Amino acid sequence: MTQKLWTTQEVAEELCKRRNINSDYGLAKFLGVDAGTVGGWRKGFRVMSDEHAATLAPLIGEDPGWLALCLAVERVKLDNLAEKMRDVLLAAPNRVALVALGFSLGFAPYLSRFGIA
Numbered sequence: 001m002t003q004k005l006w007t008t009q010e011v012a013e014e015l016c017k018r019r020n021i022n023s024d025y026g027l028a029k030f031l032g033v034d035a036g037t038v039g040g041w042r043k044g045f046r047v048m049s050d051e052h053a054a055t056l057a058p059l060i061g062e063d064p065g066w067l068a069l070c071l072a073v074e075r076v077k078l079d080n081l082a083e084k085m086r087d088v089l090l091a092a093p094n095r096v097a098l099v100a101l102g103f104s105l106g107f108a109p110y111l112s113r114f115g116i117a
Helices: 008-019 024-031 035-043 050-060 064-075 079-091 095-104 108-113
Strands: none
Touching: 008 024, 008 035, 008 050, 008 064, 024 035, 024 050, 050 064, 064 079
């Protein structure tokens, strides 16, 4: 089974859908953040922090570690590297491979924060 590669924009939209939230202000109020932050997420200008990802992952039915890796790929500024990272994530047969990828890319602090490494 292939997992979805989430973007910040998709996470925000999925949360709005599941919680019946109809505005950036409503989502910001629900999360306790500034409406400008949410606006940046939904317009694709900003990438969600790992702390927000850890909090929101269960609310959208996703694993926090997986979401952290997806958002790490979103933060990569080199298109070629981001594409390669996406390919590896989608091809990984199990979580062990993903954790190994995370360590090789220097994401150990993020992975341990979510209790997967």
